[in-house]
Amino acid sequence: MTITADEIRDIRQMLGLSQAELAERVGLTRDAVAQWETDRCKPRGxxxxxxxxxxxxxKLKTPSSS
Known part of the structure; x- marks a missing residue:
């Protein structure tokens, strides 16, 4: 299943990262992350x-609301 723009934004926010920080972790540019989050392109591979x-x-770092 392909990851959605909303999922990417949620992941980044759960980790407390900026777009630039997430980009650094995945080895791409902040612009690439911005394009993923606005659904202009999809991450691949x-x-x-x-x-x-x-x-x-x-998800491991975020306490369960149950």
């Missing part, structure tokens, strides 16, 4: 895999 790994990390 290893970038999407890395985002999913960051999502898992963010």
């Amino acid at each position: 290893s970038a999407e895999i890395l985002l999913r790994q960051l999502e898992a990390t963010a």
Whole structure:
């Protein structure tokens, strides 16, 4: 399943990162992250895999609301 723009923004915000900081972590530019978050383009290949790994990390760091 392809990651959505909203999911990318949520992951970044859960980790407390700016677009520039997320870009540095995935080895791309801030503009690339901005384009993902506005749905102008989609992350592919290893970038999407890395985002999913960051999502898992963010969920571990975020306390459950249950």
